[in-house]
Amino acid sequence: xxxxxxTTAEVHHGGAEHGGAFPPFDSSTFASQILWLAITFGLFYVxxxxxxxxxxxxxxxxxHDKIAKDLEEANRLKADSEAAGAAYEKSLAEARKKAQAxxxxxxxxxNAALDAKRHEAESSLSTKIAAAETAIAGIKAKxxxxxxxxxxxxxxxxxxxxxxESVGRDEVAAAVAAVTAK
Amino acid sequence: xxxxxxxxxxxxHITKILPINVGHYDVSFTNSSLFMAMTVIAATAFLIxxxxxxSMVPNRWQLVAEMSYSFVANTLRDAAGKAGMKFFPMVFSLxxxxxxxxxxxxxxxxxxxxxxxxxxxxxxMLVISTVVIYGIWKHGFHFFGxxxxxxxxxALVPLVTMIEVISFLSRxxxxxxxxxxxxxxxxxTLKVFAGFVVTLSAAxxxxxxxxxxPLAMAVALTALEFLVAFLQAYVFTVLTCxxxxxxxxxxx
Numbered sequence: 001x002x003x004x005x006x007t008t009a010e011v012h013h014g015g016a017e018h019g020g021a022f023p024p025f026d027s028s029t030f031a032s033q034i035l036w037l038a039i040t041f042g043l044f045y046v047x048x049x050x051x052x053x054x055x056x057x058x059x060x061x062x063x064h065d066k067i068a069k070d071l072e073e074a075n076r077l078k079a080d081s082e083a084a085g086a087a088y089e090k091s092l093a094e095a096r097k098k099a100q101a102x103x104x105x106x107x108x109x110x111n112a113a114l115d116a117k118r119h120e121a122e123s124s125l126s127t128k129i130a131a132a133e134t135a136i137a138g139i140k141a142k143x144x145x146x147x148x149x150x151x152x153x154x155x156x157x158x159x160x161x162x163x164x165e166s167v168g169r170d171e172v173a174a175a176v177a178a179v180t181a182k
Numbered sequence: 183x184x185x186x187x188x189x190x191x192x193x194x195h196i197t198k199i200l201p202i203n204v205g206h207y208d209v210s211f212t213n214s215s216l217f218m219a220m221t222v223i224a225a226t227a228f229l230i231x232x233x234x235x236x237s238m239v240p241n242r243w244q245l246v247a248e249m250s251y252s253f254v255a256n257t258l259r260d261a262a263g264k265a266g267m268k269f270f271p272m273v274f275s276l277x278x279x280x281x282x283x284x285x286x287x288x289x290x291x292x293x294x295x296x297x298x299x300x301x302x303x304x305x306x307m308l309v310i311s312t313v314v315i316y317g318i319w320k321h322g323f324h325f326f327g328x329x330x331x332x333x334x335x336x337a338l339v340p341l342v343t344m345i346e347v348i349s350f351l352s353r354x355x356x357x358x359x360x361x362x363x364x365x366x367x368x369x370x371t372l373k374v375f376a377g378f379v380v381t382l383s384a385a386x387x388x389x390x391x392x393x394x395x396p397l398a399m400a401v402a403l404t405a406l407e408f409l410v411a412f413l414q415a416y417v418f419t420v421l422t423c424x425x426x427x428x429x430x431x432x433x434x
Contacts, residue, residue: 022194023194023195023196023298024194024297024298024299024300024362024366029196029208029212031207031208031209032196032202032208032209032210032211032212032215033196033212033214033215033295033298033304034300035207035209036209036211036212036214036215036218037218037295037305038304039218040215040218040219040221040222041218041222041279043222044221044222044225044226044278045271045272045275047222047226048226048229048271048274048275048278049271049275051230052226052229052233053251053270053271053274055229055230055236056229056233056248056251057251058236059233059244059248060248062236062238063238
């Protein structure tokens, strides 16, 4: 067996004239190939599973984590800025409401003061009007009373001048009153 | 020596670098062993150096390392669900090992370890034995329910079960032969067309003009082989994930 293996291997060493089996089917090389494949592939497996794959897996995981963390951070910042925006809007609305309240309050105070002044002016005016009307009525009554006097005097004068006789004042007054009463 | 250059099989020969014999077995350190070691060193060094920055915003090398990680992780998660992630180191190791081995094989004068069926078969057996051992450990006898699909008429059960068993047994073969044959055929084709270029251009001016065609072909095939190198690593990984899914969820 051993000599057989050796002779086949020797033929391959021959160089120019390649006798023997088609190399891939030459079973004399199988033992060596199997052994060295087991050694090299075994070593490769150990290197991959212990060194290379944890390394690449670690890199990928670190990147994945970093991206996730950054996204989370971005979301947090976004929420923060949204909250700040809402708070700003709220305080703005409050300020606006307060300003409106102040404005309406001022307006009502001013209106009240104005109304009071107007009322005062109106009432003083109406007092004055009433006083003036009373005065006018007094003057009118006085004038009317004087009209009677004037009419009596005029009638007396007319009677004395036309008839040439004096008439009693009371008669004239009665006559005038009778005429004006008609 | 010229004949040696155009021999398309020459590239697959295994030569001893350090002869080692253990008992009856010849376990010499060969060019194949060397390239297995180079695959491990290149893949590990790339993944470690690319991620040495551990930067939050990756540079392009780190991005490639991260993309290969997420690519395999997504493939596994899609095929086998969250429970399949415990196999992630194995699936990732398989993907990177096959991919880097295939790509290293694209460098001229480099040996392609995946062009040897014993290598791909061992990798396939690793997957299948993982499936069987984990499946039986996790589900016990229920694991064999994998071979009896539900909802099949009773009369058809023996036939369907037989087909399922055969398909299960052919998995390691199809998984290994697919990768092996693709790499082998691709490298032979490349070598043949490259050999045409050499022989034709040695035959004078007319030959040189004629050599343009196989040269263009060799260039196109090189591009195709890079695609195949990636694609076969991917296919190997996807099928691994699907088989692992059977071990995790044996019910059809």
